[in-house]
Amino acid sequence: MKLKSDIILKVSDLAKSVKLENHILDLLSEINLAVSAGETLAIVGASGSGKTTLLSLLAGLDLPSSGSIELKGHALHTMDEEQRSAVRAQHVGFIFQQFLLVNSLTALENVMLPAELANMENAEERAKQLLEQVDLGERINHFPSQMSGGEQQRVAIARAFITQPDILFADEPTGNLDSNTGKHITKLLFDLNKENGTTLILVTHDEKLAARCGRRIVVDSGRLVTETSNTPIETSEAPKAAASASDTLRTVNE
Numbered sequence: 528m529k530l531k532s533d534i535i536l537k538v539s540d541l542a543k544s545v546k547l548e549n550h551i552l553d554l555l556s557e558i559n560l561a562v563s564a565g566e567t568l569a570i571v572g573a574s575g576s577g578k579t580t581l582l583s584l585l586a587g588l589d590l591p592s593s594g595s596i597e598l599k600g601h602a603l604h605t606m607d608e609e610q611r612s613a614v615r616a617q618h619v620g621f622i623f624q625q626f627l628l629v630n631s632l633t634a635l636e637n638v639m640l641p642a643e644l645a646n647m648e649n650a651e652e653r654a655k656q657l658l659e660q661v662d663l664g665e666r667i668n669h670f671p672s673q674m675s676g677g678e679q680q681r682v683a684i685a686r687a688f689i690t691q692p693d694i695l696f697a698d699e700p701t702g703n704l705d706s707n708t709g710k711h712i713t714k715l716l717f718d719l720n721k722e723n724g725t726t727l728i729l730v731t732h733d734e735k736l737a738a739r740c741g742r743r744i745v746v747d748s749g750r751l752v753t754e755t756s757n758t759p760i761e762t763s764e765a766p767k768a769a770a771s772a773s774d775t776l777r778t779v780n781e
């Protein structure tokens with residue numbers, strides 16, 4: 528069982544810059560952050576402040592220019608893409624701002640993909656179940672180009688859940704959804720946190736979603752400027768019982 532005080536993610540003196548034609552652009556500087564297992568953290572800030580850049584680094588999708596990122600004890604900043612990809616397959620779920628579904632694969636195949644990469648059993652069965660949970664049971668054989676933005680987002684959410692990640696990163700998970708679907712997805716995320724102890728790190732402009740998280744940090748021009756503890760509507764205690772993701776997801780419709 529995870530203890531709340533276990534640090535799942537630790538970031539020290541993180542910086543990211545990119546070299547443009549005739550100058551260097553600093554995207555992130557002096558980022559320090561520690562996240563406990565089972566925490567729910569909202570990252571907020573103006574458009575262009577660096578939230579997506581930060582999330583990509585925290586999840587091991589990109590490498591920093593300097594500083595360190597340790598995820599579940601793995602020093603991501605020292606690893607090559609192949610090594611980081613193995614850590615991601617084992618521990619990380621990611622819902623991208625642009626969904627990043629594979630266009631040549633159906634909804635079902637997109638959701639199954641991470642499970643197959645992690646050699647999980649019953650990938651197809653679980654993928655079907657997850658797609659039903661996000662109300663896409665009728666659309667499992669549709670390709671991304673045949674779905675609306677909100678539908679693609681729900682496929683991306685099902686895909687992020689399939690490996691039962693220890694830590695789930697989501698970039699504007701409710702950004703393209705109508706308010707009812709947004710509420711449904713929010714419940715799904717927080718149920719996963721509550722029942723499986725999944726750590727949630729969410730980038731959001733949605734004040735209601737940010738307010739549900741235990742803590743919020745503000746990014747401004749590539750720096751962390753403020754950090755506040757919320758009194759979350761739902762707490763992020765360690766798991767009460769070893770519920771499976773399918774149990775968690777089943778509770779959504781109850």
Ligand SMILES: Nc1ncnc2c1ncn2[C@@H]1O[C@H](COP(=O)(O)OP(=O)(O)OP(=O)(O)O)[C@@H](O)[C@H]1O
Binds near residue numbers: 552573577579580
């Ligand atoms: N590879 C890159 N090369 C140059 N500039 C970049 C690169 N990646 C990001 N940027 C710039 O860095 C800044 C931060 O981008 P980022 O996507 O992290 O912002 P954001 O906070 O997620 O914004 P939004 O809320 O609009 O999604 C932006 O000004 C963006 O143009």
Ligand SMILES: [Mg+2]
Binds near residue numbers: 578579
């Ligand atoms: Mg962004």
